[in-house]
Amino acid sequence: LKRNLLLLEYMNKNSNREQEKKKLNLKLTDRKYKYTEEQIKLFLEFRERMGSVVSAEKLEGLSDNIYCRFLEGYLFNLEECQKNMTGMLNWRFENKLWNLKMEDFPELMAKNLTEMIGVDKEGRPVLLFRIKNFTSTGTTAERLALFNGLQVTKELEAGPERTDNYVIIYDAFGASSANCELGMIKKLVPILGSYFPQSLHRMYIVRLNFILST
Helix, strand or coil, X not given: CHHHHHHHHHHHHHHHHHHXXXXXHHHHHHCCCCCCHHHHHHHHHHHHHXXXXXXXXXXXXXXXXXXXXXXXXXXXXXXXXXXXXXXXXXXXXXCCXXXXXXXXXXXXXXXXXXXXXXXXXXXXXXXXEECCCCXXXXXXXXXXXXXXXXXXXXXXXXXXXXXXXXXXXXXXXXXXXXXCCHHHHHHHHHHHHHHCCCCEEEEEEECCCHHHHC
16 A cells, blocks of 8 residues: 555656646747756756745746746856846845836836837837937936836736747937937946846847947
8 A cells, every 4th residue: 555655646746747847848839949858857946946935926927938038048057047036036026116107207208218119020029219318317227227127027918928028129310429328328238137137039229320339
């Protein structure tokens, strides 16, 4: 009887693992990822680790695709993945990202800096960022990062199909040293890199003039 119970327990564990792998493989196929058995084990361990160090409230809404993008971005180094995802989630939670509304950033909405202009052929939202009038007047780089992150997050959630990354187009038309503060971009980039990592699919800079390019 004891042997049969142990065998049943072993079969159930393996069945659960197979179900996890089937579910994961389906999502990875959607994401066009093809993972080895070892990489799938790392994925499951990463997800389990995060569940033990971060509250369920902070993990709510975090899709398997996000875990996959972290693993890809940090070359399956679980320590780096855990450290950076924990930092990201804590920062978003402390800044109450999920409770913010676009109307909470009147100074940025008045600048008319950004606009969601549609989706690419894979369904990723495309954010247009107008560099002209990109200055620190009345705001900070951190508020701008929250504003951009909120805008993209809302768009991702509202999309017809679940996707976790986006495309950004920086439009330099009309921008000059007189109306564009390049120092703000230098401050903004590391914030986005730390607290919105693995979200950006591709970035384009268009209509770049000679002054800004130098």
